[in-house]
Amino acid sequence: MSRDVQPATTSRQGRWRDDRGSESVELAILLPVGLLLVAMLVVGARIALAGDRISGVAGIAARDASLARSAAAAQQIATETATTALTSQGLLCIDVQVSVDTSGFIAPPGASASVTVAVSCTVDLSDIGGVAGLPGSRTLHDSATSPLDPARDLS
Template sequence: MTRTLCARLAGTARGRNRDRGSYALETAVLAPVVIGMLLLMIAFGRVTSAAGSVDGAARAAARAASLERDASSAQASAQAAADRSLQGEGVTCQASSVTVDTSGYAIDIGQEATVTATIACTADLSDIGLPGLPGSKTLTASWTSSIDTYRGRQ
């Protein structure tokens, strides 16, 4: 009876030795997958954050444009407000454009009018270094703000 017990224990020890190194192999296989997922989460977070910042910049640009009295001042004010907003949020754009629809300034006083600011920002993603991820993404946001109905316009 003792001999059978010893044989069984020896067999169990040999079975454990067969699994040696399996944790290292699992780690070597799973580590790139986990790192890739982390980089993908970082990229997604950066794009989401930048999209929110571009939306905020569009809102600031439309508001700044709506406070001006003429279309040319509105365009300049919107551009400056968008630049300040993006810079304050820490978003750097490879290329950006601010377009302001100032047709509301041509409407007579006493009638409702609006100004719309549209911002396009190309965010850089090349520093993440995840294969298959595009090097940049263009984010666009638009916002409309009311012009004071009874304020003079030129």
């Protein structure tokens, strides 16, 4: 079985066109898409890493606050502990909020009570994109409750 195959012509007037330059056009189209995918991967990894680092910070602060003798001291200790823990984890927050529920301190000794700490950290994403930067930030949250010692002495 024989086929009649016509050879490809190389002249511009021929039936087939030359493919020179098509790779450059493909690269010009696909390069921005590839860069966008890499940027999204970096942002996602940064958020996941920051979320991993903030977990447990409120637990440390709540545990330290539960050892305090007063509600005011618990508030101060929890704030200092959370800030120190975030710094030691290498998490650079542009805004740190520490909320401490010290209502358990009004319970009399012998009664079960607890202290709850909520920590929020806003991570800036503008330093990821280099000179242009990516707009926006992400706020991460962590909370924990720690029991107060029922045999505590408030004196």
